[in-house]
Amino acid sequence: MDFRFGDEDETFRAQARAWLADRLADDPAPDPRAWERALGRAGWIGLGWPGTDGRGYGNRCATLAQQVVWAEEYARCAAPARLGHIGENLLAPTLIAYGTEEQRRRFLPPVARGEELWCQGYSEPDAGSDLAGVRTAAVADGTGGYAVTGQKIWTSLARDADWCFVLARTEPGSTRHRGLSFLLVAMDQPGRIEVRPIRQMTGTSEFNEVFLDGARAAEVVGGEGNGWAVAMGLLALERGVSTLAQQIGFAAELEKVVSAAVASGAVGDPVVRAGLVRQWAELTTMRRHALRTLGATGDPGAPSVAKLLWGGWHRRLGELAVQVAGAAGAVGPGPWSPERPYELDEAQRLFLFSRADTIYGGSDEIQRNIIAERVLGLPREPG
Template sequence: EAQRRRFLPAIARGEELWCQGYSEPEAGSDLAGLRTVAVRDGGGYRVSGQKIWTSLAGEADWCFVLARTDPGERRHRGLSFLLVPMDQPGRIEVRPIRQMSGTAEFNEVFFDGARAPHVVGGEGAGWRVAMGLLARERGVSTLVQQIGFAAELAAVIAAAVRGGAVRDPALREQLVRQWAELRVMRWNALRTLGAAGDPGAPSVAKLLWGGWHQRLGELAMRVRGAAAALGPVDWSAGAPYELDALQRLFLFTRADTLYGGSDEIQRNIIAERVLGLPRLER
């Protein structure tokens, strides 16, 4: 309760920004293989290790870090969900990962004995807390995301009207199909609010919106036609390139089937936990 009072109001007001410290160089889909460790220190912990692909780590005030607190346990056991303040010079280093587009949204984050004053759910409960949070990211949180999706679809439709692509019957049909699917996704996301305990619900939602958003990016490029491939007038200026909103939409949506757990992992979860299929050799 004390953590709720301390952190939730500032999150809701957008005053404190957070980043997600799950993935590591050797632990992405296989998150339970993570190597970051934390040892008790006074009332809190000291964290050491490396995270990667940490979105907006350079802007975040706090990071929630999944780390091993019990070296005697393996895999999902012995992990804890720690809250780490990012402003710790000498103890936390954030290195931006520059992409082809010239932007650097995500980062490598190195922890060297960084202070973690809070543990969520108690020591050793990290996997349960992290999976609970991931289920929200894959499922219910899309209710908010869909406000953005609707605005992006409106921009694609406006570009189709402006550029004349609406006269192409095939593209026209795809625009309507995209709109109808967005409605279905919204109703489905609303249903997941009451589907706690259904192990497949977040994975179904993630598969739906990841694929839908990726198709929207592709449709945006088809609507623009050949002009979609055009870059800035003066390429010599180098990265970051001044791409327009639809080009950025297309490029970013390539990642939709990866972050938050890839499509393959969502299908594995459904196969094993819902359909009861035997686990494949890893």
């Protein structure tokens, strides 16, 4: 698409920039839940969600260009990481596309107010990139809901979430893509849901295991047995406006690596210099691609191409960051102690965390299969 920012967009940008600067001036690291509510009160959550009656769902109206403006300004000022990302950018578009009006009226306004947080219950120990291997089972409980039993893994924000959308098997004996349903599960069910943090090699615990033992699912989205179509629709929605904001963060990371290379003299190494130039050129290309495909519908390859581009790019940036650091990149900055066996500097954290970029959210192999089969029309991979 021909994507350009007009005068109204730049006015919107000035408003967004001023609000963010004012809110963060006094408290650059606000309480995460309080921050979500502040965003909600100001109308910055759910920009542009359509409403069938013209009223929307509690958010302000905004064009696609203005949604991009907000995402870019948010990233540019290094505002706090969002607890409400999954509810706003994954659940909400899915309910708008596949949910009932009653479900939209129930679940979207609390997300827009920053009051209810969500997590995603897709991956399982034996069903990560191969999502069709889901084993979590849901049995109708006779009251219009389901009792859900199983295990989910790599669940971001599960410790903070009020709700989880869960892909579960509602048809006993079904396999692969058939018999799956997209269910909404309240996380506050003592004795029925347990969340265990997963400690990573970075020393942090962004991800969690979630164990469900007869947890009640209040709603099914898109109808029973249609969970695969809804889940695939959600994954396509995941690569939208937020991708452009992500690239602003990537640009800031690249700038730090360049600065480190200049400060250490590593930029004089032609191999390092070529790597830095390549990263800049590829990031520029990614932005152009994201803008060109933003708002495009019906292109099954666009989300996979975007994931392949940024996943590999970010992993290579992590490798370049420790290459620039040289021998110091192998040594932690802090003293060793039993409580804190090691600390990492920024370049080391980038290197370790970005190793997963080509795996989570659909591995590179899965993305290439999607492009080969659904775009190029090549034969399916043998089962």
